[in-house]
Amino acid sequence: MTARLDLDPALVTRARELAACAAQPVVDLARAHTTVSVERAVLRLAGLTGTDPVTGDGDRREGTARDGTATDRVPWVNRVVDAVRDQVGLEHGVALPVWHALASGAAPDLQAVAEQVGAGTARFVVPTGAGAERARDAARAAVAAGLARVDANRARREELVARLGDAPRRPWVYLIVATGDIHEDIPQAQAAARAGADVIAVIRSTGQSLLDYVPEGATRTGYAGTYATQENFRLMRAALDDVSAELGRYVRLTNYASGLCMPEIAVLAGLERLDMMLNDAMYGILFRDINPRRTFVDQRFSRMVHARAGIVINTGEDNYLTTADAVDEAHTVTVSQLLNETLAKEAGLEDWQLGLGHAFEIDPDLPDSFRLELAHALLARSLFPDAPLKWMPPTKHMTGDVFRGYLLDGFFNLAGALTGQGILLVGMMTEAVVTPWLSDRDLALRNVRYVLDAAGGLVEDFAPPPGGFIDRRADSVLREAVALLERIADHPQGLIQAIADGTFGITRRPPDGGKGLDGVVALTAEAYNPALELLEAVRA
Numbered sequence: 001m002t003a004r005l006d007l008d009p010a011l012v013t014r015a016r017e018l019a020a021c022a023a024q025p026v027v028d029l030a031r032a033h034t035t036v037s038v039e040r041a042v043l044r045l046a047g048l049t050g051t052d053p054v055t056g057d058g059d060r061r062e063g064t065a066r067d068g069t070a071t072d073r074v075p076w077v078n079r080v081v082d083a084v085r086d087q088v089g090l091e092h093g094v095a096l097p098v099w100h101a102l103a104s105g106a107a108p109d110l111q112a113v114a115e116q117v118g119a120g121t122a123r124f125v126v127p128t129g130a131g132a133e134r135a136r137d138a139a140r141a142a143v144a145a146g147l148a149r150v151d152a153n154r155a156r157r158e159e160l161v162a163r164l165g166d167a168p169r170r171p172w173v174y175l176i177v178a179t180g181d182i183h184e185d186i187p188q189a190q191a192a193a194r195a196g197a198d199v200i201a202v203i204r205s206t207g208q209s210l211l212d213y214v215p216e217g218a219t220r221t222g223y224a225g226t227y228a229t230q231e232n233f234r235l236m237r238a239a240l241d242d243v244s245a246e247l248g249r250y251v252r253l254t255n256y257a258s259g260l261c262m263p264e265i266a267v268l269a270g271l272e273r274l275d276m277m278l279n280d281a282m283y284g285i286l287f288r289d290i291n292p293r294r295t296f297v298d299q300r301f302s303r304m305v306h307a308r309a310g311i312v313i314n315t316g317e318d319n320y321l322t323t324a325d326a327v328d329e330a331h332t333v334t335v336s337q338l339l340n341e342t343l344a345k346e347a348g349l350e351d352w353q354l355g356l357g358h359a360f361e362i363d364p365d366l367p368d369s370f371r372l373e374l375a376h377a378l379l380a381r382s383l384f385p386d387a388p389l390k391w392m393p394p395t396k397h398m399t400g401d402v403f404r405g406y407l408l409d410g411f412f413n414l415a416g417a418l419t420g421q422g423i424l425l426v427g428m429m430t431e432a433v434v435t436p437w438l439s440d441r442d443l444a445l446r447n448v449r450y451v452l453d454a455a456g457g458l459v460e461d462f463a464p465p466p467g468g469f470i471d472r473r474a475d476s477v478l479r480e481a482v483a484l485l486e487r488i489a490d491h492p493q494g495l496i497q498a499i500a501d502g503t504f505g506i507t508r509r510p511p512d513g514g515k516g517l518d519g520v521v522a523l524t525a526e527a528y529n530p531a532l533e534l535l536e537a538v539r540a
Contacts, residue, residue: 004419004463005382005474011482012383018485019338022494026281027346029293029496030300034529036085036212036519038301039094040077041263042531044271045146046139048110049230051216052079052118076114077264078213083117087124090521093529095139096132097124103134110142136528143530147308150270154310157273160241161250167198168249169456171391171416171424173448175441178203180222182232186239188438193243193251195445199276199423201254202236204228209259209288210515214268228255228265233272252276254314257302258284260294260516266302270309276355276423277306280316281343282336285499285514286507287319292496294516303347304535313349314423315340318359318392320505326361326396330376331480332504333358337380338485339495341387348535351386355423359392360412364404368469370411375473377419378464382474391416393427405429409444413451420459424448 051073084094098113101124107113116122127135167173175197177189182202189200205222208215218235219227226232233255240251252275257266262279269277281299284290306313317333317340324332337356344354358380362369380389393412398405409427416424428436428444436444464470488498493511502508 005378005471006466007379007382007478008475011478015334015338015383015478015482015485016342018482018489019335019342021489022485022498023339023342023346025492025494025496026296026343027300030297032523033293033297034090034093034521034523034527035263035294035297035516036078036081036090036521037261037263037298038529039081039084039090040075040261041267041301041305042094042139042143042529043077043080043098043110044264044267045531046110046142047146048077048080048114049075049216050111050114051075052114054118073216075213075216076111076117079117080114080122083122084124085521088126091524091527092126093523093527095143095530096135096528097126099135099139099142100125100127100131103138104131132526132528136530139528140530140533144534146267146271147531147534150305150309153270153273154308157250157275157310160244164244165249169452171421171452172198172252172388173426173445173452174199174201174254174390174423175426175445176201176203178222178225180205180224180226181220182218182226182235183220185226186236189236190239190243192441192445193240193247195442196449197251197426197445198249199252199254200236200240201276201278202226202228202232204256209256209284209290212260212516212519214261214264228268230268230272233268233274237273254278257306257313259288260290260298260519262295262298263301263305266305266309266311269311270305274311276312276314277302278316279303279306279313280357281340282499282504283316283319285509286505287316289509289514291514291517291520292499292509292511293520294514296496297520299343300347301532303344303349304532307348307350307353308535308538310353312353312355312388312423313344314355314390315357317357318361318390319357321359321361322396323505323507326359326363326376327366327372329506330477331484333376334379334383334477334481335484335488336504337384338481341384348538351384352388354384354387355390356380356384356387357390357392360394360408360415360427361392361396363397364394364408364411370415371469372473373411373415374419374464375470376477377415377421378470379474379477381419381421383478388422390423390425391421392425393431395432398430398432400430400433402429405431405433406443406447409447410451413448414455417452417455418458418462 254276
């Protein structure tokens with residue numbers, strides 16, 4: 001499958017050069033800072049799990065939340081990072097003081113260090129000289145063991161795909177399952193796979209992106225989604241492995257590496273063999289009011305982990321079109337895709353891992369709306385010929401008329417087939433109106449199957465003529481995107497200033513506003529992060 005539009009190659013080259021220039025201040029920022037979540041991710045890679053048995057009311061006792069999990073307790077990684085920060089600061093990173101405590105005999109292992117923190121007896125110092133070298137060596141070995149598990153999971157995925165087989169066609173059919181109860185999600189996910197879904201996405205509980213900790217254990221009380229936890233990841237991956245063996249094709253699992261714990265969730269995804277993760281450079285800033293500096297530092301680390309784990313990331317440009325007009329602001333989607341590509345590749349991701357997002361959100365009452373959708377979709381496919389691309393169904397103009405909604409989803413599926421999208425989210429006729437019934441999901445999967453079976457091969461035949469409506473519209477959007485990138489690149493703060501100006505999704509977010517800024521720390525020249533060292537060594 002190849003791109004079907006003859007885009008001006010000089011214009012495409014210029015767009016990528018400008019995107020790199022606009023993104024450079026963000027890369028520089030990320031290299032010079034760490035965050036509490038990045039440091040907690042280091043401890044998770046080294047094997048620290050569990051929670052402090054102190055409950056929310058301060059009583060030190062064994063206790064669990066009402067759903068039988070430890071969601072009311074603070075994870076040990078939070079306790080340790082907070083203690084290091086309080087005693088010696090995080091500007092050197094967490095590894096040196098923690099592994100100095102181990103190397104000096106103050107504690108036999110990480111768990112013991114954590115328990116000393118919980119008891120209030122841990123004392124951290126930043127080592128120098130030979131002591132610092134011993135701490136580096138010990139920290140590097142501990143984190144390397146965690147990355148070895150990530151590597152083994154990547155190899156296991158490749159072995160299962162080779163042995164069981166992959167989805168028989170593209171695009172992959174992507175379906176959301178999220179009841180709030182992981183034990184309810186599992187049978188629904190397996191049923192969805194049997195009905196034709198290739199990718200199961202377990203959407204997160206509302207508001208989890210704003211939690212500055214990752215809940216522990218299997219959870220049963222999520223709202224409009226299920227908590228992202230390591231145990232929930234493990235349970236769902238095992239269930240999808242079972243149904244993969246039954247169906248004779250590997251079924252992929254998706255969750256969300258976004259929000260205040262983006263680096264940690266990326267690590268947990270690698271440790272439990274998830275296959276895709278929602279991981280957009282700007283979504284949390286624009287739609288969850290998370291501080292831009294915090295987000296960009298966290299996203300670079302998380303993407304480096306995803307690159308190592310062989311995980312496909314999905315970006316969130318589709319969300320812009322729920323708040324901005326899909327025709328007038330189409331070029332901002334293209335700009336965001338180019339920026340996401342730049343930042344992802346700088347972090348080590350390859351083209352096949354870039355599920356860049358866009359959406360079918362043009363007002364269907366607009367004349368030529370379907371032709372415009374095809375132009376925008378084909379522009380994305382032509383700009384990123386080797387990326388899977390994630391194509392999102394209509395939501396903004398779903399009215400409650402289920403017949404009209406079902407027809408719109410059919411047109412959406414047809415657009416995906418004609419333009420060679422890689423990941424097709426299943427659209428439901430009651431989308432954005434009510435929580436869909438299971439029967440709505442079954443009808444939606446039938447819609448997808450019919451269109452892909454009947455018209456999936458049309459991607460080989462669909463070639464809009466040069467100079468025609470689709471070709472002209474795509475060229476116009478690309479030129480608008482380049483003009484916007486020129487304005488962004490001309491500013492010393494680049495992308496950060498563009499976000500403050502409300503460029504994307506007509507939402508303004510200042511650099512020093514939002515949640516989580518207090519968790520960002522400028523690094524010293526002597527700072528040490530063994531995870532970054534090992535991840536960057538592979539790229540070199």
